[in-house]
Amino acid sequence: MHVEAGKWGKVFNVGANTPFVSRATMTVSSLTWHRLFWSFWTVPWWQMNCQKRTLTLWSSATPSWMSREKKVAEEPKIPRMSILGIISLLSKRTLNTTPSLQEVMLTSERYGVQRLPFSHVSNRDLAFFECLMPGRVITDPDELKLFNVDWLQSVRGWCLTGHLVRCLHFGPCLGKRGGTGILICQAGCILENLSQYLESMDFTMPLDLGAKGSCHIGGNVATNAGGLRVLRYGSLRGTVLGLEVVLADGSILNCLASLQKDNTGYDLKQLFIGSEGTLGVITTVSILCPQKPKAVNLAFLGCPGFSQVLETFTTCRGMLGEILSAYEFMDDKSMKLVESHLKLSNPVTGSPFYVLIETSGSNSAHDEEKLNHFLEQAMTSGLVMDGTVVTEDKRIKALWALRERITEALTHDGYVYKYDISLPVKRLYDLVTDTRERLGRSAKNVVGYGHLGDGNLHLNITAESYSHSLLEAIEPFVYEWTAQYQVSISAEHGLGFKKKHYIHYSKPREAVHLMQKFKAMLDPKGILNPYKTLPASSL
Amino acid sequence: MHVEAGKWGKVFNVGANTPFVSRATMTVSSLTWHRLFWSFWTVPWWQMNCQKRTLTLWSSATPSWMSREKKVAEEPKIPRMSILGIISLLSKRTLNTTPSLQEVMLTSERYGVQRLPFSHVSNRDLAFFECLMPGRVITDPDELKLFNVDWLQSVRGWCLTGHLVRCLHFGPCLGKRGGTGILICQAGCILENLSQYLESMDFTMPLDLGAKGSCHIGGNVATNAGGLRVLRYGSLRGTVLGLEVVLADGSILNCLASLQKDNTGYDLKQLFIGSEGTLGVITTVSILCPQKPKAVNLAFLGCPGFSQVLETFTTCRGMLGEILSAYEFMDDKSMKLVESHLKLSNPVTGSPFYVLIETSGSNSAHDEEKLNHFLEQAMTSGLVMDGTVVTEDKRIKALWALRERITEALTHDGYVYKYDISLPVKRLYDLVTDTRERLGRSAKNVVGYGHLGDGNLHLNITAESYSHSLLEAIEPFVYEWTAQYQVSISAEHGLGFKKKHYIHYSKPREAVHLMQKFKAMLDPKGILNPYKTLPASSL
Incomplete structure (x- = not known):
């Protein structure tokens, strides 16, 4: 059995704000493919509700799968193969914001990826999957286009083969x-x-x-x-x-x-x-x-500077204590993008920085009292210029959207270079300022926002389109800047395909070597999500 | 260089309530011993404050190390060796409660341990360590006795060789x-x-x-x-x-x-x-x-039955919410042991079960109000018969001692068979009742207490002395009883030496096999804490 290998994606999509994530992939060895699927099918409580979830077979970045198919038949048999399978559901919002898939350059060409010697999808493979899930195999190139580009439109694969609706049932x-x-x-x-x-x-x-x-x-x-x-x-x-x-x-x-x-x-x-x-x-x-909190409050506040953002955090951490459930910050530029591209309205304008403070507790009277004391303190001491507090579920969601949809707004602004850094909070915004200064007019926008409570900055740079010279102006500058501190170059997004070579900025050589040994032990043929996370091993 | 191997202990002692833990051991390969120590010494901020911490060289369970030493010299060289090193400080309390070390049977004899082919400590090794830490190598058998028996007096090694005061400095x-x-x-x-x-x-x-x-x-x-x-x-x-x-x-x-x-x-x-x-x-x-809570309250309550212990938990979880920081339960028998052996006084007597409920929060008035509402509800609905609440630090410590010192009280009661199970909370105490019934008069006491909030039962059985027939009456009964549920046979104590063969009650074969592969990869010579955690590999 032969199934074509692909190059992009990561097991299961985590969605909007993570590059390399909207395509979920898995690869399995030829020997065990049947066994794997058999496992999937025989576990009794894996109910086969196949309405929405998808498992897609991907090919590599080759213009014509028919010609490759033919070539494979002439080649000697390679004792390994891979499947990249999507278990993914493209959201409506994603589909609506993906107007021109063909404009995204093939990842293999942009980054010069050398294809590993996996074998290729054959008609026999397609027949096998058709047999497993009749009517679910898709070979129409137009229909497959949707699965070839991540929703950030930063990477593109070449899916030629098939599409299987699958299998991991909702049933929690x-x-x-x-x-x-x-x-x-x-x-x-x-x-x-x-x-x-x-x-x-x-x-x-x-x-x-x-x-x-x-x-x-x-x-x-x-x-x-x-x-x-x-x-x-x-x-x-x-x-x-x-x-x-x-x-x-x-x-x-x-x-x-x-x-x-x-x-x-x-x-x-x-x-x-x-x-x-x-x-x-x-x-x-x-x-x-955890149990659902009985009372939730959300405060959206404007701060006059980043040092006030930090001091507001220290103050609310002390005064809100155990009920503080989120502390997010956004700069003015990221809020402007949300307003202009998504037409969301910011209830508090005119501040260079904004913070979202959420409390979740078991007693609404106690929580409100704590929050009011804190707000009084923050306002009188000049930490906060202006703000609004909401308690209704609908309004809470509307305010959260200002923060949650920044990633989406960025995709409307052009090609996005995304960085996700753990930094000492005191220096968190310096990286944004320094990057902005360095790039000058070559970048359209340089914005910073993130989970300040966790010391996690999302640095995003937009440009009209992808440019290799702009990338070279950003990298390794960003990593070298952060290397002054004990930092993570990926606080929560993972390394994926684009950042795997920069792992050494966050992990010592011995640790990377040990990771490679684990990979070699658990996946000796390298078929599980290839080209990702770790640099090629010298084992 | 040859260093004698030992059989007991675990890296670093976690202390009182864990068997196999009061002796901390580490073993290193002969090739890397110097390197390991060199690493220890050269990291600049590992300050060498050698006042209290100890690293001890252990020998195997052999009556005379001199005679073995001679034998080794005649044997062909074995390309591996091990050191069991203690980084341990026996507390004063431990020393005071260890009156008769010689009464504890050698673990190797009790459990028929077959010594692995490690090589032995030589005078050259002792000279090496003496050179590293002059005056710190101990060879006096009497002085070494203290390190041979764990403080629970359940296992005994045969330490013959040396004792090095070491090295991991306090400096946080x-x-x-x-x-x-x-x-x-x-x-x-x-x-x-x-x-x-x-x-x-x-x-x-x-x-x-x-x-x-x-x-x-x-x-x-x-x-x-x-x-x-x-x-x-x-x-x-x-x-x-x-x-x-x-x-x-x-x-x-x-x-x-x-x-x-x-x-x-x-x-x-x-x-x-x-x-x-x-x-x-x-x-x-x-x-x-986390930040130190500004307000701490501790309630010690008596409940009429185990079902009320459970219902009290559900009630306080809902009413105390985010300020609930501990929920412990103890049966009457365990409280009686603390009273009789340690002369601690229980402020609430006459209940078959007791619970300790701790709150930690940022606002004492809010916390007290929540706690009072909960107590009112618990008392009026008959969940709680009697109780006391303390807020002063000294009194909080005194109440906590009733729970924390149960393990110590048990050691005064005789030989202790200890079990540490994760169970569905509803069945948590049934195991204690059933074990008590099964063992009848062959056990001195069967007691149950633990972290109810985490579904974690500490089942302890005492007898005048160790008895193999009593052990056979307990094991595998306890494991088979718990196997009805998806449980852990060691919620927090680990498997150590005694429970490694029972891992299959909690982990499937494939998982154990994978663990053995990790062990083989990271420690191919099996020199790190041998005889522990995993059953012998068939790899």
């Missing part, structure tokens, strides 16, 4: 052990659906992202997504209790405990969290979910 | 990134010292254990210790930000980030957390520390 299940919610769900569940399901049962997801409407929980876990609630509920490394993972040899690794505490042997699941699909395909997730 | 350092405390400290730091250091700077450790006065942070992390604050701050997997680890080949793996978010490559540190020293020696830890 919430267990309550002593009032503690433990959610077990399949990897293809949309984060927002899970949130709604949990909220109907008075629980909440410990994870929230701007991309919640389209991202999948499997992708969230595979990329160790951070998002808006890390400050309150911590990272997925603490809240994910168990995983089921399909390994490169097709075997199923069951680490699907739903226990808060378990110290029997090594915690294998941790290796798959954040590995970007390069070590295994996450298929089921168990996650600890 | 607290960084505050935007008001968020990040502690970096060496592995030998005592947990209680760290807590005091942090509290003096208005922060707190996210970890608290009954053994805090003697356990080391390195051991806490190596064993993924749970303790009393998991309910509020989550597990160490979420709060430990970085580690420095010495690998089996003597190289240093630097994963010592102090960032809250980092998605660059695989999260290697997670593999060492909870691996019980079998994959590497943790030498430095970076940990995220």
Whole structure:
């Protein structure tokens, strides 16, 4: 059996704000392909509700799959092959904002990717999948175009072969052990659906992202997504209790405990969290979910400078304590993009910086009292120039949209160079200022926003179109600037395809070498999400 | 160079309530021993304050090391060797409660341990260490006795060779990134010292254990210790930000980030957390520390039955919400042991069950109001029979001692068979009742207590002395009983030496096999904490 290899994507899409993420991919060895699919089909509670989720076969960046197909038949058999399969649902918003897919250059050409010696999709493969899921295999090039470009329009693959609607059913299940919610769900569940399901049962997801409407929980876990609630509920490394993972040899690794505490042997699941699909395909997730807060308040405030943004954080951290659930900051430029491209209205204008402060608690009177004391203090001491506080669910969502949809607004501004850095908060905005100064008019916009509570800056640079010289002006400048501190060059987006060569800015040589050994052990043929996360191994 | 191998212990001691933990051990290959030590000595900020911490060389369970030493000289050279080194400080309390070390049977004899083919300590080795740390090598058998038996008096090694005072300096350092405390400290730091250091700077450790006065942070992390604050701050997997680890080949793996978010490559540190020293020696830890709560309340309540213990938990979880920081339960029998053996007084008597409820918050008036509402509800609905609430630090400590010192009280009651199970909370106490019924008079006491908020039961059985037939009546009964549910047979204590063969009750075959592959990759000669955690590999 031969299935064509592809070059882009990452296991399960985490959605909007992550490059290389809106295409979810998995690759399996030829020997185990049948076994893998058999595993998928035989686990009884994996209900086969195939309405929306998709698994797509990708080809490499070759203009004609028919001609390659022919060539393969003449070549000697290569004992490995790969499948890049999408478990992805393009959201309506995504489709609407993808007007000209053909304009995006092929990633293989832009970055000079040398194709690894995977074998190719054959008609026999297509027949196999057609047999598995009749009527679901797509070969129409126009129909496949939608899957070839990520929604940020920064990378493009060449999908020629087929499209299978698949398979990881929504069906979440919430267990309550002593009032503690433990959610077990399949990897293809949309984060927002899970949130709604949990909220109907008075629980909440410990994870929230701007991309919640389209991202999948499997992708969230595979990329160790951070998002808006890390400050309150911590990272997925603490809240994910168990995983089921399909390994490169097709075997199923069951680490699907739903226990808060378990110290029997090594915690294998941790290796798959954040590995970007390069070590295994996450298929089921168990996650600890806190109770839904009884009272939520959201304050949107304008600050006169970045030092006031920092001081406001220290003040609210002390005065709001355990009810502080989010502290986000946005610069004026990012708010302007949201206003101009998405026509959202900012209720507080005229400040160089804005902050979103969310409280979540169990007693609305107590929470409001704490928040009012804090706001009084912040206003009288000049930390905050202006602001608004909302408590109604609808208004809270509208205010959050100003922050959550910045990524979307940026895509309307042109080609986006995205950086996602963990920095000491005091220097967080200096990187934006210095980058802006360095690039001058060669960039259209240089904006900064992010999760200040976690020390996580999203630096974004837009230009009318992709330019190699602009990229060279940005990189390695950004990494070298940040290398002054003990930083992460990817706080939450992962390294994917574009940043894998810069891992050394954040990890020492010995650590990278050990990662490569893990990769070689778990995926000796290199078929799981190739070209991603780690630089080529010299093992 | 030859150094005698030993059989017991685990890297760094986590202290009182964990079997196999009060002896911290590490083993290194002969080729890399010098390199390992060189690493220890040359890292500039590892200050060599050698007053209290100890690194001990252990021999195997052989009656005379001189005769073995001779034998080794005649044997062909074995290309590997090991050192079991203690980085341990026996607390005064421990020393006082260890009256008759010679009564504890050698572990190798009790459990029929077949010694692995490590080589032996030579006079040349002793000379090497004497040269490194003049005057610190101990060979006096009487002096070494203290290190041969764990403080629970359940296992005994045969230490014949030497004792080196060492080396992982206390010196913690607290960084505050935007008001968020990040502690970096060496592995030998005592947990209680760290807590005091942090509290003096208005922060707190996210970890608290009954053994805090003697356990080391390195051991806490190596064993993924749970303790009393998991309910509020989550597990160490979420709060430990970085580690420095010495690998089996003597190289240093630097994963010592102090960032809250980092998605660059695989999260290697997670593999060492909870691996019980079998994959590497943790030498430095970076940990995220929350702000010290401004108000703490502690309620000690008596409940008429276990179902009321559960209902009280559900009620307080809802009414106390974000300020609930601990929910512990103890049965009457465990309280009686604390009273009789340690002469502590229980302020609330006459109930079959007791619970400790702690709140930690940022506003004392709000917290007290929430707590009062909850107590009113719990008393009027008959969930709670009697109780007391304290707010003063001294009284809080005195009440906590009733729970924290149960383990110590048990050691005074005789030989202790200890079990540490994650169970569905509704069935948590059934295991205690069923075990009590099964063992009848063959056990002295069968008691149950634990972290109900985490679904974690500590089942303890005491007898006048160790009895193999009693052990056979308990095991595998306890494991088979728990196997009805998706449980962990070791929620927080780890598997160590005694439970490694029972890992299959909690982990599937494929997972154990993968763990063995990791072990083989990272420690191919099996010199790191041998005989522990995993059953022998068939790789």
